[in-house]
Amino acid sequence: MGRKKVEMKRIENKSSRQVTFSKRRSGLIKKAREISVLCDLQIALVVFSAPGRLNEFCAGDRLYKDSKAVLEQNCCQ
Amino acid sequence: MGRKKVEMKRIENKSSRQVTFSKRRSGLIKKAREISVLCDLQIALVVFSAPGRLNEFCAGDRLYKDSKAVLEQNCCQ
DNA sequence: TCTACTATGTATAAAGA
DNA sequence: TTCTTTATACATAGTAG
Numbered sequence: 001m002g003r004k005k006v007e008m009k010r011i012e013n014k015s016s017r018q019v020t021f022s023k024r025r026s027g028l029i030k031k032a033r034e035i036s037v038l039c040d041l042q043i044a045l046v047v048f049s050a051p052g053r054l055n056e057f058c059a060g061d062r063l064y065k066d067s068k069a070v071l072e073q074n075c076c077q
Numbered sequence: 078m079g080r081k082k083v084e085m086k087r088i089e090n091k092s093s094r095q096v097t098f099s100k101r102r103s104g105l106i107k108k109a110r111e112i113s114v115l116c117d118l119q120i121a122l123v124v125f126s127a128p129g130r131l132n133e134f135c136a137g138d139r140l141y142k143d144s145k146a147v148l149e150q151n152c153c154q
Numbered sequence: 155t156c157t158a159c160t161a162t163g164t165a166t167a168a169a170g171a
Numbered sequence: 172t173t174c175t176t177t178a179t180a181c182a183t184a185g186t187a188g
Binding site for chain 3: 006019023024
């Protein structure tokens with residue numbers, strides 16, 4: 001029982017990867033909502049499980065129009 | 078020392094709110110990157126600290142073109 | 155504001171049902 | 172496979188420098 005330290009690489013087993021995705025997705029959305037409320041800001045979270053395929057989307061109360069422009073950039077910090 | 082349970086509402090004190098934002102933002106980005114690697118998917122994280130004002134942006138290796146279309150929607154799950 | 159510390163709250167990997 | 176449980180890893184609030 002309990003857990004091991006997770007290695008930061010792609011999970012090869014498909015079902016394990018799916019389970020991890022499901023768990024971490026909900027955790028991530030929860031965190032995003034918390035920071036949105038606590039810090040009074042808008043946040044968008046877009047997940048693609050495959051090229052061009054939307055999997056999840058989450059935002060604050062509103063989503064500002066220029067978010068589109070933001071995503072026209074292709075940066076990764 | 079240590080910490081109390083955090084109440085889920087806007088932090089009124091400006092500097093405390095800024096500190097919390099800074100800490101949680103880095104945590105959120107870390108989590109986003111982890112799920113991106115572990116589950117082999119693309120993710121975008123857009124934060125607006127004020128209307129129309131980009132504060133942070135993070136994605137996976139690539140960001141697909143139709144992410145723009147996604148953000149044209151105005152939903153909040 | 156930034157770093158460091160550390161007690162404590164939270165997320166989650168594995169396992170069981 | 173989906174829901175629980177539980178041990179453990181991880182995140183972070185409050186504080187100090």
